[in-house]
Amino acid sequence: MPKLxxxxxxxxxxxxxxxxxxxxxxxxxxxxxxxxxxxxxARMLAKIGIxxxxxxxxxxxxxxxxxxxxxxxxxxxxxxxxxxHTAVENFLTxxxxxxxxxxxxxxSRNDQVIVDLRLYAKQRLLQVADAALAFAAxxxxxxxxHKDVPMVGRTHTQRAMPSSxxxxxxxxxxxxxxxxxxxxxxxALNDQCPLGSAASYGVPLPIDRQYTSDLxxxxxxxxxxxxxxxxxxxxxxxxxxxxxxxxxxxSRLAADVIWFSTPEFGYFDLPAxxxxxxxxxPQKRNPxxxxxxxxxxxxxxxxxxxxxxxxxxxxxxxxxxxxxxKEPLLRSFAIVAGALAVCDRxxxxxxxxxxxCVAAFSPEVFATDRALELVQEGVPFRDAYRRVAKELDKLAxxxxxxxxRARTHQGSTGNLGLDVARRRRDExxxxxxxxxxxxxKAWQALLPAGK
Numbered sequence: 001m002p003k004l005x006x007x008x009x010x011x012x013x014x015x016x017x018x019x020x021x022x023x024x025x026x027x028x029x030x031x032x033x034x035x036x037x038x039x040x041x042a043r044m045l046a047k048i049g050i051x052x053x054x055x056x057x058x059x060x061x062x063x064x065x066x067x068x069x070x071x072x073x074x075x076x077x078x079x080x081x082x083x084x085h086t087a088v089e090n091f092l093t094x095x096x097x098x099x100x101x102x103x104x105x106x107x108s109r110n111d112q113v114i115v116d117l118r119l120y121a122k123q124r125l126l127q128v129a130d131a132a133l134a135f136a137a138x139x140x141x142x143x144x145x146h147k148d149v150p151m152v153g154r155t156h157t158q159r160a161m162p163s164s165x166x167x168x169x170x171x172x173x174x175x176x177x178x179x180x181x182x183x184x185x186x187x188a189l190n191d192q193c194p195l196g197s198a199a200s201y202g203v204p205l206p207i208d209r210q211y212t213s214d215l216x217x218x219x220x221x222x223x224x225x226x227x228x229x230x231x232x233x234x235x236x237x238x239x240x241x242x243x244x245x246x247x248x249x250x251s252r253l254a255a256d257v258i259w260f261s262t263p264e265f266g267y268f269d270l271p272a273x274x275x276x277x278x279x280x281x282p283q284k285r286n287p288x289x290x291x292x293x294x295x296x297x298x299x300x301x302x303x304x305x306x307x308x309x310x311x312x313x314x315x316x317x318x319x320x321x322x323x324x325x326k327e328p329l330l331r332s333f334a335i336v337a338g339a340l341a342v343c344d345r346x347x348x349x350x351x352x353x354x355x356x357c358v359a360a361f362s363p364e365v366f367a368t369d370r371a372l373e374l375v376q377e378g379v380p381f382r383d384a385y386r387r388v389a390k391e392l393d394k395l396a397x398x399x400x401x402x403x404x405r406a407r408t409h410q411g412s413t414g415n416l417g418l419d420v421a422r423r424r425r426d427e428x429x430x431x432x433x434x435x436x437x438x439x440x441k442a443w444q445a446l447l448p449a450g451k
Contacts, residue, residue: 251298
């Protein structure tokens, strides 16, 4: 089948394979987005008189058929197609003849792939948000359930001050909520339509770019046609930055779980169904899912850096280099959604060994508490600090439960403020639901009735 750029010569097979790379495989994830963008583009061409309404309807029916075939695993993209755009246009041409050749009027593969990635990212960001919201709910319940379980707080990995399992889980809860804030900012930047920018410089036709943007459910049109193409890679890097924040937090959380579940600590117990084993040591139950999470954080971070490095030295407009920013984005979405689901499952099943947590407390953990008691008696803090430092061996045993209950200010062990975190989670949940409804409504309206 002909390529979209096919002329009167053939490209060397070695060069073709090198340039195409894995695009034809990656683009299988973009079929629905490409078809939706093409339906909107056809509707716009009909609006300005390039196509008739009947022609736009025929294209919409055929494009909806491709979506159905793709959902059933029956629409393939082959190496010789190069990408989803060629595979779709060839299907339309086979089915509709010359009408299929008209679909590409006033657009380039450049703005076509950008809109595909924007639509795809909108959908996948909302899926990541759902996974993060589910995990946030699990963390809130875990923190609430274990808010009265003392757990030694640590700095520099050493014993520091009284803390609790609830405070520890609540910290990761609020990390997820901040990461959702970042995700929403990335979503907003991604939520702009580039269609109509063509090869970076627009076209000499009276196309209605705002109409196309509205049909696809974008929040706004990306105005400058040169920047629309130049922003490819930049917007992907913003999305990857948000995904990387999730993975950084999940990686650190995983490190905590691994450490605190070792027999030497025994604060947490991981059930056998979450663990993997050793091929040589029969007794081993390894926290492999946490180790994999920790490692895959590096993959997402490297995907972010890879994308930034690809685009940092490019001149304005489209460059073939941009094609290499697709894989890092697509792969990272799958990693983050999977890691969030695994951590959610872990916290649903992980148990806290309160006896081991309490046993870890020793008198020096209460040194700061003792210094502050002296302050309340009128001793200047620096004098109280030095006095306690000289008498560490004389500090008495204390009840760690009383110590964590005594910290009643906002956000501490005796007042976790989980209601505040839950309200933030609910607000994020409402946002995600609203965005999903708007997007689904727009995309459903594009499809022919009953399709």
